[in-house]
Amino acid sequence: AQKITQTQPGMFVQEKEAVTLDCTYDTSDPSYGLFWYKQPSSGEMIFLIYQGSYDQQNATEGRYSLNFQKARKSANLVISASQLGDSAMYFCAMREGQGGANNLFFGTGTRLTVIP
Amino acid sequence: DAGITQSPRHKVTETGTPVTLRCHQTENHRYMYWYRQDPGHGLRLIHYSYGVKDTDKGEVSDGYSVSRSKTEDFLLTLESATSSQTSVYFCAISESGVSQDTQYFGPGTRLTVL
Numbered sequence: 001a002q003k004i005t006q007t008q009p010g011m012f013v014q015e016k017e018a019v020t021l022d023c024t025y026d027t028s029d030p031s032y033g034l035f036w037y038k039q040p041s042s043g044e045m046i047f048l049i050y051q052g053s054y055d056q057q058n059a060t061e062g063r064y065s066l067n068f069q070k071a072r073k074s075a076n077l078v079i080s081a082s083q084l085g086d087s088a089m090y091f092c093a094m095r096e097g098q099g100g101a102n103n104l105f106f107g108t109g110t111r112l113t114v115i116p
Numbered sequence: 117d118a119g120i121t122q123s124p125r126h127k128v129t130e131t132g133t134p135v136t137l138r139c140h141q142t143e144n145h146r147y148m149y150w151y152r153q154d155p156g157h158g159l160r161l162i163h164y165s166y167g168v169k170d171t172d173k174g175e176v177s178d179g180y181s182v183s184r185s186k187t188e189d190f191l192l193t194l195e196s197a198t199s200s201q202t203s204v205y206f207c208a209i210s211e212s213g214v215s216q217d218t219q220y221f222g223p224g225t226r227l228t229v230l
Contacts, residue, residue: 104219
């Protein structure tokens with residue numbers, strides 16, 4: 001089974017609007033971390049936001065927030081007030097366990113296009 | 117920005133030749149990782165290191181070896197490159213190995229094997 005599933009290959013959003021990028025995960029480990037990365041056309045992987053499995057509140061970082069629904073095993077990224085520079089690939093990733101250099105499992109990504 | 121560099125940034129080579137990619141960090145982080153990125157697969161872990169001379173395999177390690185003789189450097193070697201190893205390779209670092217620890221990525225190396 002896939003550890004991380006991103007079902008939206010591509011999304012479009014109007015500039016200044018909010019957009020939600022979906023991510024579901026699969027794990028039986030009670031301790032895990034969920035991450036979102038942005039990959040612009042230049043190719044680098046930029047860390048955006050992190051949510052821990054024991055965190056009581058949804059994570060927020062500026063215009064980024066993570067809608068964490070533990071029972072549904074979903075960790076959707078919400079980008080508010082979209083900007084043209086938000087056009088990029090977005091990857092959801094998960095890391096399990098408490099010790100060791102645990103693997104970061106990635107989804108296949110969602111390409112977001114912001115329309116002026 | 118995390119101090120991670122990768123060299124070379126681009127490389128074209130022929131099938132059967134050895135290739136070494138270098139990752140260098142200035143953060144003194146204990147953990148280092150090599151991933152490959154292919155269309156439709158996201159990023160997949162090749163090998164990782166949890167200290168000098170301490171390495172282990174990831175999910176797609178066949179055909180690759182690694183070495184770490186200094187904290188700051190992590191080398192990925194393709195002993196005999198094949199066309200299936202054409203990919204973009206990313207190095208990442210993290211301070212610890214716990215699930216809450218963020219991995220920061222280098223700029224990537226685009227490798228083409230003809």
